[in-house]
Amino acid sequence: MKIKFSHISTGFIAVFIGYASAAAIIFQAATSAGASQEQITSWFWALGIGMGVSTISLSWHFKQPIVTAWSTPGAALLVTSLQDVTVGQAVAAFMLCSALITLVGVLGWFDKLLSQIPTAIASAMLAGVLLQFGLGIFTALLDEWLLVVVMLAVYIIAKVHWGHYLIPGILVIAILLSALTGKLDTSMMEFGLSTPTFISPDFQWLTLVSVGIPLFIVTMASQNLPGFAVLKANGYQVNASRIITVTGLTGLILAPLGGFAFNLAALTGAICMSDNADKDPKLRYLAAIAMGVFYLLAGVFAASFVSLFTLVPSAVVMTLAGLALMPTLCRCLMNALVDSTDKEPALMAFLLTASGINLLGIASAFWGLLLGMICYWLQQKSMAVA
Template identity: 55%
Template sequence: MRDWFVASRVSAGFIVVLVGYTSSAVIVFQAAAAAGASEQQISSWLWALGVGMGLSSIGLSWYSKKPILTAWSTPGAALLVTSLQGLSINEAIGAFLFSSLLITLSGLSGFIDKLIRWIPQSLASAMLAGVLLQFSLQLFSALESQLILVVAMIACYLIGRHIAPRYVMLLTLLVGCGVAYQLGLLDLSSVSFQLAKPEWVSPDFSWQALIGVGLPLFVVTMASQNMPGIAALHGNGYRPAISPIIAWTGVTGLVLAPFGGFAFNLSAITASICMGKEADSDPSKRYLASIWAGIFYIAIGLLGATVVSLFAAFPQELVTAVAGLALLSTIANSLAGALADAEGREAAICTFLLTASSVSFFGIGSAFWGLSLGMLVHYFTQAVSKKKQLMKT
């Protein structure tokens, strides 16, 4: 049991949940409101998402002994905010079930594993670095609004990495909370205790909702969430069979969609926090950090709006600084892996820059387009190189 209660693993799991909820929970609220959900149904959405992410993260990490973390689809939630207008909540649930079914079938068919074999490791690392770059850039942007708070956290991180590397993120979080309290930035007045209760909503399958919401939700979740999630695993040296994992996220959605679990997928940004050496110096033990994240997810799901209001009490600069500092080493390692091979450097840098640009086309995020461009450059370069070799011979 002592192996479970290691501060670096527990703190990594907590930071995952802190960053995940504070950065995008408001989008889930907006998506639920766009579907015409009542306050009780919005609470049910939080219950379904928390329990679904928690159980799938715990189960997949425990079974594989790898830090596999799931999350809700943030781009999917953003898509729902605009696409659910004019549809009933029953039609929305039908679209969620359709999307989860497509995710399940894509996993069961083995399509994902076949696709992964075509993606060079350098491009996966470059895409991961591009996805995470904004979080560390925001760390330094936060200096403008809260100089004392962010400087104190950066100093704690830099000193703590040499004195107590296993507990550096926990110490940084505690210092940030202490400084925020002294500066009067912690507002706990709006925190109230409230348990979430699941509420079943029967699905209604209309072709307008299936094509207009379900299909785009599937594409966005696979392209903008699962692909970076796979890159995060590979970029940190973990290569589990991906297809079964994708299938389980789809099954989780099929079970919980009637309660508001609109989409589940592999996490990329927050998962990297559990995959770094700050979570554990032993890579084979980092899956325990993901299990702790799953435990915190379930707790949040059961408490519903209570924990969301608690996280809202943290100043945004504190959350930004924690996320940016936690991901520094992952970004550095990803860039080192992406640019190590001189021949593949051009494709890798194209992937990195386009991914980091945060552009979006047809509702699909820059991670997909960055990887697509990188693969195009990679295979074009290979073809030209082979043609030159044939001409020489």
């Protein structure tokens, strides 16, 4: 086992993209519950430590790139759900959510569900998710055309020659160009260690039902299901029950400190499963472990780490994510359409997922996967009758 630069750089970029794209939502959610500045910092401390420990332990145990993350759709749900809720009541709801996730893991329901999903459908769903990031490269042109054009040009020209240094190199160039054009914002930078703050849970049945259960449903449907589909689409077979149990227990332990929900990652997980991490799929778990280390650093230096991602324009983050996920998107499209039998169900899953619609508070990835499976099952029945 040898740690490569590609493992470290991929791990950092995955964390960079994850935090830059969703940290603001976490901040809004904590603010909605009336959390103090110390409590908000504790939320990020708990999330960083929880994601770091679980990612490192799971990836090392299974020798596969198993990346955990906070529930971004769950955080978006909390922004509106916690407005009339105290921090203590919110923590109690977090504990219920994690307890339900743990129960699902212990009962082994997820393994049975995943075994029924064809690789083509899983790949199509993931391609639908990643398509938004690919398109984001070009929509970002409207905001920062010079930065995006330079990043895209470097990607196209240097792709063959730079190898694993390509995405890190593009990030460095984007930061330097942002500084030269006066787009590097250092006004929000903070430095210093962060400390956890214990928040005593306040169990109120109304909050448990109205916040805890929806958070559980959104986390399972919009995060865990796509997360495991990403692993399946990339050829990794895992024990879903153990992973679900670990994320649930992590949430139970860290909920009083602000760890509202932990789950399997889809987007950042896909980054660690790409060719940019390692040409050998069997060694990509080292990129996930490197990512876990950066998670830990993000927890220990929570305030400093979060402020780091406010430096560059959002267009840079969007473009970097799209370029980093390009190889994975290509592979998913190929896997989804390679089998003539599953092409139409896979296409249905891809289109609905790519639409980005949100029904009943659940993201399009779940509905795309559901539609693809329905089409697949109906097609299999029709073929059996014929």
